[in-house]
Amino acid sequence: MGPVPEEIDVVVVGAGQAGLATSHELGLRGVEHVVLEASKPGSSWLGRWDSFTLVGPNHTVRLPGAPYTGEDPGGFMSRTEVADHLRAYAGRLGRVRTGVPVHALRPLAGGGGYELRTDGETIRSRVVVVATGAYQRPLRPAAVAGLAPDVACVDVLGYRNPAGLPDGAVLVVGSGQSACQIAEELVVSGRDVVMACGRAPWFPRRVGGRDLFEWLMDSSFYEQTPDQLASPAARHGANVQASGARGGHDLHYRTLAALGVRLMGHLLEIDGRTARFAPDLPEVIAAGDAGFRFVRDTVVDVARDRGLPVPEIPEPGPLDTAAPTELDLRGFGAVVVATGFRSRYAEWVDVPGLVDAQGFPVHVDGESVVAPDLHFVGVHFLRRRRSSLLFGVGDDATATATRISARLSLST
Template identity: 75%
Template sequence: MKDTLPQQHRTREHLPWHRVLMAEDIDVVVVGGGQAGLATSHELSARGVEHVVLEATTPGSSWLGRWDSFTLVGPNHTVTLPGAHYRGDDPDGFMTRTEIADHLQRYAGRLGAEVRTGTPVHRLTPFGDPADPSHPTGRGGRGKRGYRLDTDGGTIRSRAAVIATGAYQQPLRPAVLTGLSPDIAVLDVATYRNPAGLPDGSVLVVGSGQSACQIAEELALAGRDVVMACGRAPWFYRRLEDRDLFDWLISAGFFEQRPHELASPAARHGANVQASGARGGHDLHYRTLAALGVRLTGHLAGVADRTAYLKPDLTETIAAGDAGFRLVSGAVARACAREGRPLPEIPPPTALATDAPTELDLHGFGAVVVACGFRSRYAEWIDVPGIVDEQGFPVHDDGESTVAPGLHFVGVHFLRRRRSSLLFGVGDDATATAARIASQV
C-alpha cells in the first residue's frame, strides 16, 4: 500500500516497515563538517579507518553565520589543520568568514571519506538493549552495541561516533532581558549582521569578550550611539615589537593550559583576550572603545520595560581586565625567557574613567546586542544521561565519554587544552581521537 502521509507529519510508526527495520550500518560516524570533524576525518583516513562525515548543511558553513565583517582573531599562519595548513600569501593577515568557509570546503573536497552534506543528526541514542526499538536483529546481530543516529536521510547505526558539532553551538542570552520592552530588538552574535540591519536609535551591547568589543566598535564607527554593559575580560596589545599577540602567547605556552589547571570548572567559560583581526588587526579593548565614544557601564543586573539596571561595578570590572593584562605580560616574559630574547617595553594601562550610571533609560534605544558567549546543546539531542557536566561540557577521558564508551568529542573548548577548539589546536585533538578509535575498531 502506498504511503501517503505528508512527510512533515511522519513519525517512526508511520514510516514504511523497511525504513524501521533496516538501518545503514557504518562502523564510525563523524557528526559535523567543520574544522573539528574534517580534521578528525583526515586523521581517521590516515589510519585506515572507514567512516562517514555527516554535515547538517555544507562544510564550514557555521562560519558564514557570523556577522558580515567577521574575521579570524588569530593570524592566518595559525591555521594548521592536518593536511590543510594555510598556504596563502598573507600569513600575518586575518581571513574573513567567507575565506574560512572556502578553506574548509576545499579541505572537505580533498578528504578520502564521504562527506554527506544536508544531513543533520536529530538524535543519537545508544542501542544494544533489547527494549530499544533499534535493537539490531538483522545483519547487525543481536547483542551488538553502538549508537543509532536519526538523520533526514534515514537511520544509521555505528560502533563509534565522533561528535564534532563546534565549540560555539548556542548563544547565551541572559535571563534578565526577559523584562525588556518588546519594541526594542534583541540580537545575539548569531543574528547580528551589520549596523545597517539594526533599527534606528542607540544600541546597548551586553558582553565583554572579542565579539562584544568588535561589534561595539563597528557600531561606533558607523556613527551609532553605543552603551556597553561590560563583563570581565583580559586585554592586551595586538602587537609588541611587530610581533602578534597570538605569536607571543603560543611561544609562552599559554594555549597549552589544561582544564585542571584552571581556578574552577566554570572558568572554561571565561572570556578570551580582547582583540580584533578586522582591518589588518589592531588594539581593541575598553580604553579604545571609550576613545570612540562608547559609554561603558557595569554588568547588566536587570531590565524592566525601558529601564536597564546596572551594577555599580565598572571599577572592579576594569581592574579585572587590567589583572588579565598583567597575566598576559607575564606570558610575554616567559616567551622571552624561552627564546633568550630581551623583554620588550610593555606600556602600562592608561587611566580610564569608571563613573557610570546604575540606571539607563532605554527610550531612544533601537536594539540590544547580546555577546555573552555560548553554551553547548549536546544534552538536547544525545540521549545519554550524564553526557555533560554542570557547565555543559562533555564528561570524558581523553576525548571519549566516560558514560558512553565509543562516543568521542573533538572541537570542544578546553577539551584537552585551551587550544582544543582553535584552528591551530583542534588538529592535535583530532589525531589523538583518531588513534584511540583506530585502536578500538
C-alpha cells in the first residue's frame, strides 16, 4: 500500500496575488487551509522579461492585507519588486507550502471532495480553489509554424532582453502591451524591428494631470461583466497599449512608428523565410483609434460627473498605413511572439466540461458548475474586467472565501 493521503479541508492552488488574497480572506473567516505553490510566491512575475514593470501605478496594488505603502505611489514596480511584495505577503500569512506543484486534480470516487497529486504524495480536500493565474500558457499562433528552423522563435515568456536574441532584425508578432513594450525596447537598442499588428486600443499615459488608470478606475470600465461583452471571445481582447517603463509613458503604434518600427497588417503565415501579412493595416489602425475615442469619451464623462476640468484630448495625427504584404526574413535573427495567453486548466484538472470553448472556467460566482466546491480566483473576466488585476482580485477572493466559509459552516 502507498502512503496514506493527507486530508485537508481547503486547498488553494497557487501563491500569486489571487491565491494569497484568497488565503488572507479565508484566514479572516477562520477557515483552515493551505496554499500549494509549485515554486515560490510571486514567481510568475519573475518569468517576465528583464525590464518588465507594472503598467498600472503602484497605488493600484490593493491586495487585501497587502496594499502598496511605499514612497512612490505613482511609480511602476519592476517584476522583482512585485515578486518581493508578494513574498512578504505570503510570509505574513504563513499558509504557503513552496515547491509543491499540483500535477493532477480530480473528484474523489463516489463524489464529495477532490484528490490532488503532487510530487510523490496525494492530498484529499473537501474544497479546492484554483488560483494559478490569468497568464498560464503563451499563445503561439499557427501562422508561425512554418518558420525556418534556423530562425529563433521566442514567446513572451522566453524573451529576456535584446542581447539575448540572435543578431539581426526582429519580427514582433502581437499588438497588446507586451508586444508594444518589447518592440520599443528592441528598436531603442538599435534593432531593425517589424511588427505584425493586431487590433488594440490605445490612449495617452496621462491627461489632465492624471494617469490613464486613475481615469478608468473612476469609471465603470473595470466593472464590466462578461455578459456585457460583444462575444465570449472578447475576453481575449488586447488591453490598452501603454507602458510603465521609465516612469510610464505613451506607447502605441504611432510612437513605435516614430521610433522606426515598421508596421504591417496581421500575420497570415510564415513559409520558411517568407512572411505574409494581411492588407489590413489601415483597418487595424482605425480600430485602435476607435478604442482611443472610446477611452476619451470615458475620460470626459468621468471629468463631468466628478466636477473636474475636462482635459483637452486632441485627435490622433496621421499615420502612414501603406505596408507590403510579403517580407523576406533573410537577415532576421528572431521572431518574438506576444499574442496573449491561454489557460491550462484542462491539462491537469480532470473534470469534463470544466472550461468553455475559450478555455475559461464555466462557473457561477467563481464556483464550477460541473464540480461543486471547486472554485476559481484570478481568472481574467471571472466576475468583472478587473478580476485578475492587482486592484480587483481581492474582491473576488473575498466573495469566494465568504462562499466557502458559509458552505463549510452549513456542513458541520
